[in-house]
Amino acid sequence: MTTRSGKLLTALLLGLSLSTSSLAAEPVTPKLTDKLSRLLQEEMRSVQAAMTTIHSAMVMGQHEDVAENAQQIHDSFILSQSMTDQDRKDLMSAVPEDFVKLDQEFHELAAALAEAGRTEDTDEQQKLFGEMTRNCIQCHSTYVSDRFPGVQAIKD
Numbered sequence: 001m002t003t004r005s006g007k008l009l010t011a012l013l014l015g016l017s018l019s020t021s022s023l024a025a026e027p028v029t030p031k032l033t034d035k036l037s038r039l040l041q042e043e044m045r046s047v048q049a050a051m052t053t054i055h056s057a058m059v060m061g062q063h064e065d066v067a068e069n070a071q072q073i074h075d076s077f078i079l080s081q082s083m084t085d086q087d088r089k090d091l092m093s094a095v096p097e098d099f100v101k102l103d104q105e106f107h108e109l110a111a112a113l114a115e116a117g118r119t120e121d122t123d124e125q126q127k128l129f130g131e132m133t134r135n136c137i138q139c140h141s142t143y144v145s146d147r148f149p150g151v152q153a154i155k156d
Helices: 003-014 034-059 063-075 077-082 085-094 097-118 122-143
Strands: none
Touching: 034 063, 034 085, 034 122, 063 097, 063 122, 097 122
16 A cells, blocks of 8 residues: 555544635545445544544653654554555545545644654644644544534634
8 A cells, every 4th residue: 555545544534634625525434435434433543542642742741652653643554554456446536635635734744743753842742733633623524524513624
């Protein structure tokens, strides 16, 4: 699996994550195959666990843990191993171009957060973690509003 596809899956799971218009798009969840839906939910749980660990590590000054978990989010390792070529094709046909852009942004933020962890820059970690969280909310409100009807888009 390509890194791009792995990153797309992680963000899709995070939103099933990022900042476009505040108007809700048509949810992508109904367009996913059962396998993709299951894989994305599994990956989403992994991303959620990593985000929780990152938050705790930031407030405790555990920079190495921030770096490691942010890098895991960036790399999307678990889901990358589980997708076939057909799964990638199915995924790309189920999600709009703006979703892909949000996914790329989310993974760029995760990579930057990993670097901020490695350089022990707490201010930058906090800033990037906030941006990642906003991207998750934007994705949930735009692309998986059927799963998360209580999430409202953040107004810029």
